[in-house]
Amino acid sequence: MRVLFLFLALSLFLPAAAGADDNPLPGYESQARAIQKECFAGWEALSPMEARERLEKGFGEVDRLLNAAHKETMKNCRAKAPALEKLLRQDQRAWLKFVSEYVQEAALGFGEGGTVYLNMASSLRLSLWTERIAYLRIVNRGLAEETVQ
Numbered sequence: 001m002r003v004l005f006l007f008l009a010l011s012l013f014l015p016a017a018a019g020a021d022d023n024p025l026p027g028y029e030s031q032a033r034a035i036q037k038e039c040f041a042g043w044e045a046l047s048p049m050e051a052r053e054r055l056e057k058g059f060g061e062v063d064r065l066l067n068a069a070h071k072e073t074m075k076n077c078r079a080k081a082p083a084l085e086k087l088l089r090q091d092q093r094a095w096l097k098f099v100s101e102y103v104q105e106a107a108l109g110f111g112e113g114g115t116v117y118l119n120m121a122s123s124l125r126l127s128l129w130t131e132r133i134a135y136l137r138i139v140n141r142g143l144a145e146e147t148v149q
Contacts, residue, residue, distance in 0.1 A: 025137035076143035
């Protein structure tokens with residue numbers, strides 16, 4: 001609920017959407033979605049270990065994209081909306097705590113256990129990171145327009 005409120009509050013402060021050229025985050029999001037799609041291509045033919053390796057490699061790539069998206073959004077917040085920077089930092093910390101605990105529960109099979117849950121947790125983590133890039137794209141879009149000279 002708190003994150004939803006923060007998202008709505010952030011949306012009110014943002015001006016109209018900037019062009020894609022001003023905001024690199026749509027590209028980051030597209031790359032993350034392509035990586036995610038590649039990770040699941042031919043999934044049924046993979047052994048559990050091969051699937052895990054593919055997911056971990058894909059996650060590493062998406063994690064780098066998320067870090068770049070967060071850095072870009074924080075830079076734009078710092079330049080144009082310092083109050084937003086503080087809110088976004090708090091939001092990011094809360095999000096990281098939530099997903100860490102949620103993915104850990106998924107890895108444990110929500111109490112059931114079993115090795116299949118490790119791949120489910122990795123898949124979940126990849127999806128959550130990709131969606132976070134999409135979230136940052138929305139937050140960043142108005143800020144990017146203002147920072148371009």
